[in-house]
Structures are given as C-alpha cells and as structure tokens.
Amino acid sequence: MKKLIYLIALSFIITSCGSTKGLYSWDKYEQASYNYLKKADEKSTEKIIEQYKKVLNKQKGTRKMAPPGMYADYGYFLIQRGNLKEGKANLMKEIVLYPESKIFIDRILKLIEE
Amino acid sequence: MKNSIYLLLVTTLILSSCGSTNKVLKSSAYSGMYKEKPLSLLIMPPINRSTNVEAKEFFHTTLNVPIANAGYYVIPPFLSMEILKRESAYDAEMFIDRPLNVFAEIFGADMALFTIITKWDKSSLASKVIVEVEYIIKSTTSGEVLYNRKGTVTYNTSVSAGNSALLSILASVANTAATKYVDVARAANNYTFSDLPAGMYGPQYGLDGGNTAGFKVFKVRLPK
DSSP states (O other): OHHHHHHHHHHHHHHHHSOOOOSOOOTTHHHHHHHHHHHOSHHHHHHHHHHHHHHHHSOOSTTOSOOTTHHHHHHHHHHHTTOHHHHHHHHHHHHHHOGGGHHHHHHHHHHHHO | OHHHHHHHHHHHHHHHHHSOSOOOBHHHHTHHHHHHOOOEEEEOOOEEOSSOTTHHHHHHTTSHHHHHHTTOEEOOHHHHHHHHHHTTOOOGGGTTTSOOHHHHHHHOOSEEEEEEEEEEEEETTTTEEEEEEEEEEEETTTOOEEEEEEEEEEEETTSOOGGGHHHHHHHHHHOHHHHHHHHHHHHHHHHHHTTSOOOTTSTTTTTOTTSBOOOSEEEEEEOO
16 A cells, blocks of 8 residues: 555656646747748748747647737737738737736837827 | 665655755745746847857747746747837846836836856867856846846757657758757756746746755756
8 A cells, every 4th residue: 555655656756857748839939930030031031920820829738828929929020011900909919818918019009000 | 664665765766866956945046036926027138248149049039938838928029129129228238237117117027037148169079069148037126136047058969859859850951050059049948947936827836936946056968
C-alpha cells in the first residue's frame, strides 16, 4: 500500500516537471515576426499575416483563446495595408478579449480617426 | 524499512534532477510580483551592448511568447514598437533608470521589460553561441524591480532541440543562419522566463510562491 502511494506521488512529480501543453499555440509566429522585423518586405509581411490567421483561428492552447496582443497586431498590419474597417474590428476584438488593453487600443483608435 | 529508504532515495534523486538546488522561494525572490500582482507588460526594445548588430532583433521578437505563456498580458509588440518609435522612445537606455509612469498612462502597462545583451559570441568551429543577457522587469507604478535574472547561455547550434527537430529541418532549408540565431535568443528567453511566477491567466496563478526560485545569476547550456 505504501509503495502504491509512493508510486502515485512519483508519477505526479515526473509529470509535473515534463513539458505540458501551453496556454497558447503559436505555430511559426516567432520566426515570421523576426523575418518581418528584419526585412519588412512584401513576402515577410504576407508570411506574418498568414501566421496571425493561424494563431487566431486555429488555437490549440489550453485557454482556447487568442494569445495577448495578436488581434491588435493583426489589426495593425491590416490597417497598414489599407484595410481600415477590418483592421479596426480586430483592434476592438483585442479589447473584448483583454480589457486591460483598452487604454492603449483606444489611443490607437483615436490616432486612426485623426 | 530498506524498501522505503530506497524509495526515498529515488524520490530525492528525481526531485533534485528537475528543479534547481537554489533554496530561495519564489515568494521572496520575486516578492514584488506577489505583492503588486501586475498583469500587463510592455516589451522595451532590447539594449544591445554586444558586438552582434542583429542581436537586438533576435531578442526583441522572441520575448512576448514566453511571457504570454506564463499567464501575463503582453502589450501588442508590433503596435507598441511603432508607437515607441513615433514618440522617439525607441532607445530603452533612456528609461531604464527613470520613473516609468508614462508607460502606465500611454500603454496601460503595469510592467516594463528591459533586456540588456552584453555578449553574443559565435564560435563556428565548435558550433556554439555564447550569449550573456540580463532581464529586468520593473513596475511602472512603484518603479521597483520585480524580476531580475542574468544569464550566460551557451547554445549548441548543431543539436536540434527535442520536439522541434522537424521544425529545424524545415527551417534549415529556408534560412540556416538567421533561424539558428533566433533559436538561441528564444532558448535564452524561454529558460529565463520559465521561472516567472504564474500570471493571472496561468493555472498556477497565486499558487507558486512556495516553489523554489531559479538562480538570479545563472549559467546554462542549451538545448538541454
């Protein structure tokens, strides 16, 4: 019986230090964001937009929701490409998901109006 | 009796193998985090004092993921970068020793993250990169340092990290050098921030104060 308890405790310990599923899935976002920061050309912009779509629409993390900042940054890229309406909609989604972003996002929305 | 001693030995071995041997608890190492309970973090552009001009970008683009994964809100990195540039505040060196309240007002940030890269040495013969970097998270309201770790990371560029083996094969076809170096920064950032107390969105939020903290100054070889 004692052994069994030890075994259970052990397996807990082992599983707790192994890698567990994260809060969010990021696909190849980090690589794409580096490439964009470095080059900022048409190809790297397309690639990062593709990654935002994947992160936002095919989320596999345990929270089952978009990671912080992703809707807003996606919106920012859309606005830069002239898609104002969809861009703004994505900025607002950031506020809905993460109310703590309101101070910053409202400021951006104001900047766009000007 | 003999059996339970054996079991005890095995247990201690396993326990010691995954944690560090540091005896400081997270609740005291990062007491400000537990006291202020900050949620939102602004990534300041890394300060690059190394000889590698690209190190700044390698680090800048791999900071938001580990911090979000720890359960915090990271202010949209590209959007905030744009605003910092517009406001001529892209040089983080100007702010590191100053009050940070302005970042709470403009960005709604509870914390600002400063990264100082002091070394980035490549040794292509031994296929490794040695990076020295310090991470400082400061409270924008109290100005207190909430989290501070400095690491020397030796990254072996010839070994692909466990489960990302396929990824690195795919990536190496596309762009070998840059990909490798993004991996170096990513590994350093992930390792350093794996010690962050869980943020509000993490399942361990408020429950990990009793865990032992990692070393404030550390040396590590990655991938492990």
